Amino acid sequence: MNACRKILAAVILSGLAANVFSATETTAKTKVLEGTQGYRDEINRPPEPYTGPPRSGEQVYAYRCAACHAKTTQGAPMPGDDIEWGLRAKQGMKVLMQHTIEGYKQLLMPPRGGCGNCSDAELKAAVVYMLEKSGVKPPP
């Protein structure tokens, strides 16, 4: 009987522990999402078609990337931060562009940096712009 109670208590306790753990996890995730909802709505709006001449890195940066990168929103590296960009550049341009195009870190960095009407070349120009602003040589 006593052993039975002990087992029961252990089962209840481990259930509680699991609940507390998952509740904390959910809260942490929700917090991140709450903080990002405003700009997520903004960047998820269907892009206006763009048919003009190719935009420079600086123009693309101002059009979309600055929304997060100018303020380190959710940890977005700022242009001018040579340490952050220096470390990221070590991954090589292929990986940087893959993260830019597909999105990165549970899409805190959104696919195409939220610029649905940017070409791959325009996105690359924006990445190069942020690297150069940080005094980091764009990697091969």
Ligand code: HEC
């Ligand atoms: C909604 C916010 C947001 C927008 C808009 C945004 N970024 Fe980011 N970006 C992030 C965040 C956050 C990170 C850092 C993710 C991490 O490493 O935790 C990041 C990281 C990056 C990285 C580094 C990836 C790596 O591998 O380390 C590149 C390159 C990048 N962004 C390019 C761009 C470009 C180009 C644009 C504009 C076209 C853009 N981003 C727009 C949030 C954003």
